[in-house]
Amino acid sequence: MREGFLLVLIGLTSAGAWAVGARRLGLDTRALGAAAGRLLESLGVIVIFLAANLLVAGLLILTARSVGPRFVSLYLADDVIVLVLSVLQGLAFQAWRGASPLPRADGRT
Amino acid sequence: MIPATASPLRSCRLLGAAALVLLMVSAFTPAANFLDAWIAVPSVVAPAAAIVVLGAGGGTLDDGLPDALSLRRALRGILLYRAGLAPVLVFSGSAAEIEGRAQMAQRLGVPAAAVLRAPGSHTTRDEAALLRELLGGTGARRILLVTGEQHMIRARRVFERAGFEPLPVVAGGSAHGDTSPRARLELIRDICQEFLARLYYRAAGYL
Numbered sequence: 193m194r195e196g197f198l199l200v201l202i203g204l205t206s207a208g209a210w211a212v213g214a215r216r217l218g219l220d221t222r223a224l225g226a227a228a229g230r231l232l233e234s235l236g237v238i239v240i241f242l243a244a245n246l247l248v249a250g251l252l253i254l255t256a257r258s259v260g261p262r263f264v265s266l267y268l269a270d271d272v273i274v275l276v277l278s279v280l281q282g283l284a285f286q287a288w289r290g291a292s293p294l295p296r297a298d299g300r301t
Numbered sequence: 302m303i304p305a306t307a308s309p310l311r312s313c314r315l316l317g318a319a320a321l322v323l324l325m326v327s328a329f330t331p332a333a334n335f336l337d338a339w340i341a342v343p344s345v346v347a348p349a350a351a352i353v354v355l356g357a358g359g360g361t362l363d364d365g366l367p368d369a370l371s372l373r374r375a376l377r378g379i380l381l382y383r384a385g386l387a388p389v390l391v392f393s394g395s396a397a398e399i400e401g402r403a404q405m406a407q408r409l410g411v412p413a414a415a416v417l418r419a420p421g422s423h424t425t426r427d428e429a430a431l432l433r434e435l436l437g438g439t440g441a442r443r444i445l446l447v448t449g450e451q452h453m454i455r456a457r458r459v460f461e462r463a464g465f466e467p468l469p470v471v472a473g474g475s476a477h478g479d480t481s482p483r484a485r486l487e488l489i490r491d492i493c494q495e496f497l498a499r500l501y502y503r504a505a506g507y508l
Contacts, residue, residue, distance in 0.1 A: 194481050195329050233310055235317030263423040266501075267358055270494065 238282030356394020
């Protein structure tokens with residue numbers, strides 16, 4: 193019941209966004225495929241940032257445990273803010289990439 | 302010519318697609334609940350020498366009571382004691398958490414002499430070693446081990462290695478029956494977190 197409601201809710205607002213984009217803003221609906229590709233790229237980058245954050249957190253905490261005088265819990269990194277900040281990192285990286293000219297295969301821009 | 306960034310971007314796209322599929326399957330299908338039910342350790346409630354309630358990494362809230370997870374474990378232990386399943390109720394965890402639990406136990410009718418405190422441990426392995434010291438002299442081997450659902454698999458093995466015969470009593474785990482997307486995502490997070498903890502314990506030789 194709840195899952196169905198949430199999916200319908202997201203479907204409705206997505207349809208609304210499509211209508212506003214296509215009719216009011218004049219966006220090209222054929223570009224939706226490319227946009228979906230960019231979305232998946234951004235998700236992939238966010239996953240990489242999240243994994244890197246958790247890995248580095250684990251290494252830092254284990255290092256602190258072995259050299260420091262006090263116990264440091266691995267649960268220190270167990271916070272939803274890590275996910276939120278990873279999303280921001282991923283989006284910022286993608287924005288940076290989008291604002292930069294693509295490098296050529298020979299490495300020169 | 303294919304730009305030099307094409308291959309990493311393709312990998313990112315695949316990774317993003319995998320993450321999206323995993324997110325949707327975890328949130329909107331019963332996969333998480335099935336996985337949870339499959340790996341769950343069933344509770345075994347039987348007479349034992351002691352009831353050991355493991356710490357939940359929490360303290361007490363403003364009202365002096367333990368926080369939600371810690372409270373559920375403590376209540377489970379108190380109910381086991383009140384059912385006459387063991388003569389001793391042991392609380393483990395941080396000093397503040399133990400004190401909150403002990404005071405609650407006494408208010409709920411557990412005699413002060415029956416409550417043992419095992420403060421000073423930070424990890425499951427520490428808890429097992431500390432309780433071995435605390436209970437070793439009493440000859441208590443068979444214990445009712447109270448902890449969360451996902452934590453139980455690792456905790457039981459660690460306590461077996463410490464020389465105990467733990468009877469698992471699950472408390473404060475994620476509910477199998479809660480099918481909201483939020484509950485399912487929390488369940489997947491807990492399962493993944495405990496899986497990583499087990500990997501770490503194996504790599505460190507604790508299991």
